[in-house]
Amino acid sequence: MKLKNLFPFIILGIVxxxxxxxxxxxxxxxxxxxxxxxxxxxxxxxxxxxxxELKAHLKGKANVHFDSLGVPYIFADLEQDVYxxxxxxxxxxxxxxMEAATRxxxxxxxxWLGTRMLENDRYFRRLGLSEAAKRATDLAMSxxxxxxxxxxxxxxxxxxxxxxxxxxYPLEYKILDVEPELWTPEKTILILKNITYTxxxxxxxxxxxxxxxxxxxxxxxxxxxxxxxxxxxxxxxxYKGKSPINAPFDLETYYxxxxxxxxxxxxxxxxxxxxxxxxxxxxxxxxxxxLSSDPHLTMSxxxxxxxxxLNTIDYSAHGVIIPGSPGICIGFTPFMSxxxxxxxxxxxxxxxxxxxxxxxxxxxxxxxxxxxxxxxxTILVKDSNPVIDTVLYSHHGPILALNAENKRSNIPVxxxxxxxxxxxxxxxxxxxxxxxxxNVKEYTRALDYFEAPALNWAFASSSDxxxxxxxxxxxxxxxxxxxxxxxxxxxRYEWQGFxxxxxxxxxxxxxRNFVSSANQIPTDSDYPYYFDYKMAGFSRPNRVNQLxxxxxxxxxxxxxxxxxxxxxLLAEKMLPIYLSMLDDSRLxxxxxxxxxxxxxxxxxxxxxxxxxxxxxxxxxxxHENTWDEINSSKVLLxxxxxxxxxxxxxxxxxxxxxxxxxxxxxxxxxxxxxxSFGEAIKKLENQFGSISSNWKFQEYxxxxxKHLAGISGFNSGFVATNGYSESINAIRGxxxxxxxxxxxMDGWNTKAMVTYPGGQSGNPGSKHYTDRLENWRINTGTExxxxxxxxxFKNAVYSWEF
Amino acid sequence: xxxTIFHMSTKLLYxxxxxLCMSFSSSFPWWALFIPAITSGWGLAINxxxxxxxxxxxxxxxxxxxxxxxxxxxxGFDLAARLAQTFQLPNEILFFAISFVVGGLIGGSxxxxxxxxxxxxxxx
Numbered sequence: 061m062k063l064k065n066l067f068p069f070i071i072l073g074i075v076x077x078x079x080x081x082x083x084x085x086x087x088x089x090x091x092x093x094x095x096x097x098x099x100x101x102x103x104x105x106x107x108x109x110x111x112x113e114l115k116a117h118l119k120g121k122a123n124v125h126f127d128s129l130g131v132p133y134i135f136a137d138l139e140q141d142v143y144x145x146x147x148x149x150x151x152x153x154x155x156x157x158m159e160a161a162t163r164x165x166x167x168x169x170x171x172w173l174g175t176r177m178l179e180n181d182r183y184f185r186r187l188g189l190s191e192a193a194k195r196a197t198d199l200a201m202s203x204x205x206x207x208x209x210x211x212x213x214x215x216x217x218x219x220x221x222x223x224x225x226x227x228x229y230p231l232e233y234k235i236l237d238v239e240p241e242l243w244t245p246e247k248t249i250l251i252l253k254n255i256t257y258t259x260x261x262x263x264x265x266x267x268x269x270x271x272x273x274x275x276x277x278x279x280x281x282x283x284x285x286x287x288x289x290x291x292x293x294x295x296x297x298x299y300k301g302k303s304p305i306n307a308p309f310d311l312e313t314y315y316x317x318x319x320x321x322x323x324x325x326x327x328x329x330x331x332x333x334x335x336x337x338x339x340x341x342x343x344x345x346x347x348x349x350x351l352s353s354d355p356h357l358t359m360s361x362x363x364x365x366x367x368x369x370l371n372t373i374d375y376s377a378h379g380v381i382i383p384g385s386p387g388i389c390i391g392f393t394p395f396m397s398x399x400x401x402x403x404x405x406x407x408x409x410x411x412x413x414x415x416x417x418x419x420x421x422x423x424x425x426x427x428x429x430x431x432x433x434x435x436x437x438t439i440l441v442k443d444s445n446p447v448i449d450t451v452l453y454s455h456h457g458p459i460l461a462l463n464a465e466n467k468r469s470n471i472p473v474x475x476x477x478x479x480x481x482x483x484x485x486x487x488x489x490x491x492x493x494x495x496x497x498x499n500v501k502e503y504t505r506a507l508d509y510f511e512a513p514a515l516n517w518a519f520a521s522s523s524d525x526x527x528x529x530x531x532x533x534x535x536x537x538x539x540x541x542x543x544x545x546x547x548x549x550x551x552r553y554e555w556q557g558f559x560x561x562x563x564x565x566x567x568x569x570x571x572r573n574f575v576s577s578a579n580q581i582p583t584d585s586d587y588p589y590y591f592d593y594k595m596a597g598f599s600r601p602n603r604v605n606q607l608x609x610x611x612x613x614x615x616x617x618x619x620x621x622x623x624x625x626x627x628x629l630l631a632e633k634m635l636p637i638y639l640s641m642l643d644d645s646r647l648x649x650x651x652x653x654x655x656x657x658x659x660x661x662x663x664x665x666x667x668x669x670x671x672x673x674x675x676x677x678x679x680x681x682x683h684e685n686t687w688d689e690i691n692s693s694k695v696l697l698x699x700x701x702x703x704x705x706x707x708x709x710x711x712x713x714x715x716x717x718x719x720x721x722x723x724x725x726x727x728x729x730x731x732x733x734x735x736s737f738g739e740a741i742k743k744l745e746n747q748f749g750s751i752s753s754n755w756k757f758q759e760y761x762x763x764x765x766k767h768l769a770g771i772s773g774f775n776s777g778f779v780a781t782n783g784y785s786e787s788i789n790a791i792r793g794x795x796x797x798x799x800x801x802x803x804x805m806d807g808w809n810t811k812a813m814v815t816y817p818g819g820q821s822g823n824p825g826s827k828h829y830t831d832r833l834e835n836w837r838i839n840t841g842t843e844x845x846x847x848x849x850x851x852x853f854k855n856a857v858y859s860w861e862f
Numbered sequence: 863x864x865x866t867i868f869h870m871s872t873k874l875l876y877x878x879x880x881x882l883c884m885s886f887s888s889s890f891p892w893w894a895l896f897i898p899a900i901t902s903g904w905g906l907a908i909n910x911x912x913x914x915x916x917x918x919x920x921x922x923x924x925x926x927x928x929x930x931x932x933x934x935x936x937x938g939f940d941l942a943a944r945l946a947q948t949f950q951l952p953n954e955i956l957f958f959a960i961s962f963v964v965g966g967l968i969g970g971s972x973x974x975x976x977x978x979x980x981x982x983x984x985x986x
Contacts, residue, residue, distance in 0.1 A: 065985075068971070068978035071915075072896075075971040079892065079964060086949070093964040094892035095929040103933050103941045235948075773948030825941035 087235045097227035099234065102825040106130065106152060108858045113223050114148060117215065118862050124149065125856035129842060130820035130828040133369040135850035140212040142372045143386040147216025147243070150366055154383035154822040155220070155240055156232040157362050157768060161384060162247045165254040166190040167439065172238045174442040179466055185437040186451050187261070188458040189253045192482045196253070197246040199484045206488045210245035213386040217243035230823060232769055251384035252488065256481040258357070259402045259513040264594070265410045266472045267698035269317050269544040274695055277311045280543075283700050283717070286707055291598035292605050293584050294516055294528060294577040295565045301588025307538035308552045315553065317412045317472065317545035334401035334797075335604060335623075335788055336518040337576035338526035340569065345613040349805040351520040352619050353390050353399020354797040356790050360768045361776055361830065363818030365390075365799045369844070370495065376846050377495040378812065380799050383822075387491040390799060394810055394846055395498045396521050397803040401577045403514040404595035405534050407480035409541075409555075410472050411456045411548030420462070423454055424549040430455065456548060457482050469696055472545050478555065480533055485511030500525045500568060507531050508561045516577035522805040527568040528575035530582045534559045537590045559589050574608045576601070578788075597703035599630035599786035607788075616813055619802045624839050625788040626665040631675055634706050635661065638678065641713075641733040654741055654752065665789075667758030667782040674755065676784065677744055681736035682709075686729075688720055709733075758782070765794055765817060765833075767824075774824040779817075779837055800839060808848060813841030875905045876921070883925050883969065892964075895922070896972045903976020914977040915970040922969025923962040930961040 079090030091097045108126070120137035124145055127133070132149045136142045151158065163169050167184035169177040184190075200206040221240050233240060272280050309315070334355040341347045357364055365380035370388060379391015390399050415432075416422040422429040437449045452459045456476040461467035486509055493506025500521055507517060507529060514532025535542075535555035546553035565582040567575060578601035582591060606629070607622055608614075635658065642655055654674060661671040683702045690697045700708075708715055713729035720727050727735075748755045763781045767774035783789030783796070790796055796817075803812040815836045821828035835842065847853050882898035899922070903914050934942060942954040951957055 065978055065982055068974040072971045072975040075967045076893065079967065089964050090892040093961045095887045095926060096889060097891060099941065099945055100930055100933040103937045771948050773944035824944050825937065
């Protein structure tokens with residue numbers, strides 16, 4: 061046979077190789093472009109066919125209606141069938157998101173994505189969330205109700221996965237070339253742990269410790285821990301408590317950690333936050349209580365929330381939950397409605413350990429040597445060998461870094477982490493209980509089970525009770541306890557138990573007839589327990605309260621507008637102060653017109669205006685220029701918030717902190733303000749061009765929702781928004797109101813206006829991927845209600861009858 | 863006369879390939895398409911040897927392209943645009959062009975190999 065005759069077979073071989081192989085980040089070309097199994101399979105709305113395979117697994121009568129947005133209304137005689145259907149439908153719409161979140165939390169992303177995720181996985185393994193999830197799963201599985209919910213939900217998810225043909229895998233699986241894994245109750249618990257990580261997993265003890273060492277105690281007391289006097293705490297009543305614990309140490313005598321120093325910076329942004337409020341009937345036009353909730357989180361695609369209506373004999377509830385968990389997290393029933401904001405309390409503390417010797421087998425504790433325990437973590441890595449990591453634990457918790465190599469900048473070496481996420485709690489029991497609660501008493505009884513993360517829960521009942529409970533397992537601490545790295549060998553630094561539920565900050569039906577929270581300080585300073593918190597400044601909470609107090613005839617429409625309120629109390633207060641320091645005589649001619657422009661601003665963070673852009677860039681430059689000593693420090697230091705800087709400017713404009721240590725002259729606040737004004741304008745000109753009307757705030761504060769796995773084509777693209785972090789409409793880039801809900805409580809006639817940025821489907825080829833985005837942007841909302849029985853639902857686009 | 867029969871069978875073979883290509887493409891994994899491609903290549907090989915690759919390439923490529931476009935016309939072209947952006951292609955037209963090429967390579971190389979089998983048989 062001639063060699064030439066073999067040529068066609070060689071070509072055939074090459075074609076097979078090229079089309080079936082995995083080349084870099086590209087999907088496998090053959091299957092990805094094949095009409096049978098390729099991307100076109102996802103270019104459609106969700107599968108609407110009745111899943112017959114469920115029938116054999118449902119124990120009672122059940123049916124599901126889907127509305128025009130793809131929101132499922134699940135009706136089942138038995139509660140377990142509700143969760144089975146919820147699991148199945150959520151997996152149909154959001155499988156990739158569910159699995160990605162569990163893999164992130166348990167440090168298993170390298171198994172999908174290879175060595176580039178290894179350090180991330182190692183970090184998450186050392187955080188110990190998997191271990192904590194195992195213990196919390198055992199607890200949840202020992203309770204018959206949560207066991208039933210977890211198992212039914214997992215069964216539903218798995219029925220979907222096991223009937224899913226490879227050609228119908230969600231696109232992300234095809235692009236990453238991975239297979240879905242079966243669901244377990246533990247994965248649901250991992251999802252709940254992930255919430256605790258998101259809301260409390262910013263560790264700043266290290267920076268604060270350095271700041272105390274380098275910048276001094278005065279800096280901590282007078283700047284870092286200082287708030288505007290006028291800030292309204294969440295709870296309106298005044299406290300007259302005395303802490304049951306005496307502080308064994310003060311700022312001077314607090315343990316001085318010996319750990320290493322590092323200069324890179326990486327921390328949570330104190331501008332993150334949410335709003336919720338509730339009005340009693342006397343404050344509303346229709347004489348019905350109204351509850352509003354708009355939790356601010358990173359807005360990604362698919363959306364962080366999944367909406368559904370769950371109905372069984374025991375309850376009827378409508379609302380959202382993080383995909384991967386049964387039940388409802390924020391929502392309403394005929395009796396109750398509720399919403400949450402993050403409390404921001406410090407529930408993560410580092411303890412520096414004194415090891416006996418280099419073997420790291422024992423550490424000192426109250427004069428005794430205690431054994432270090434070790435846990436082996438095996439991290440599977442795609443296309444590479446598994447990596448073994450040994451995680452060391454003291455009785456406080458895991459040690460996140462044993463040496464400076466590969467550690468995150470804010471993690472102290474040789475310190476153990478005591479963190480609320482490691483506690484066993486049965487949060488699911490709380491979520492399921494809330495749906496069944498028929499009055500405030502039953503509701504708060506369910507709430508007590510919700511231990512982590514600590515949240516500010518606003519609630520309203522149809523019988524005209526409203527309330528706010530700063531709820532969660534919050535450690536009892538003495539002043540400044542846990543603000544810095546503590547001494548792991550001294551038990552006086554350890555958490556002294558937890559604040560009892562009834563003593564947590566709360567109020568029901570206060571005199572002002574409304575409750576509200578916007579991530580601010582929970583109470584006045586006489587509350588007996590110490591919170592080290594770092595959250596919102598005065599602007600947003602005070603604006604909420606200002607508007608709520610202003611009238612007594614609120615309608616749902618008013619509240620919708622209020623959620624979009626972009627007014628800045630911060631600008632109202634600070635801009636005149638900044639401007640007063642801007643002497644015309646010291647300003648170049650070219651900048652005078654900018655000053656005149658700003659004098660005309662109405663303090664509203666309007667997306668099409670260029671004035672908020674100028675104000676915020678100016679404020680940013682003032683802040684950065686003030687903290688030159690921190691920005692140029694070789695040591696990672698806690699940086700004050702821009703609010704702290706403003707406060708310093710008001711209280712002490714000649715403070716030494718305004719001096720630029722790089723110059724010979726002595727600068728005061730005024731010099732910084734003038735210098736920053738010119739720098740801000742220059743920066744904006746470089747970024748947006750010299751015509752100031754082109755500096756639109758919606759471009760400066762640009763919203764473009766990102767796909768959660770970073771697949772760029774699956775992003776939303778530019779969304780024109782108003783607002784900023786200090787406004788009620790706290791949109792800052794891609795962070796903002798991830799769900800907007802306004803409920804008018806009226807028993808079975810309760811109605812709500814709801815919306816969120818994105819859509820029900822996680823499939824970028826579905827019309828439900830971003831079909832709610834515009835509705836969310838202008839907050840028109842979709843009216844939803846409750847149904848006593850399945851046949852009352854008339855607007856189904858399609859239904860499943862089992 | 864025999865010439866006519868011969869031509870008819872060529873047309874028939876093409877028609878059969880088009881039908882099989884459409885049904886295989888939509889119901890079986892992509893590599894199963896080699897079965898009709900190789901078989902048709904074998905059947906057509908008698909006097910089309912030189913053009914076998916391009917015949918298979920064009921027919922299959924157009925069928926894959928057509929199926930992708932049909933899907934797009936039914937459900938919209940947003941997803942194609944999103945994917946094109948993800949893979950850093952300037953526009954979705956190129957994304958459809960890849961569909962054409964991938965399908966074409968399968969059909970073309972399959973027919974070519976089928977033809978080669980026939981040739982080896984005839985030489986023996």
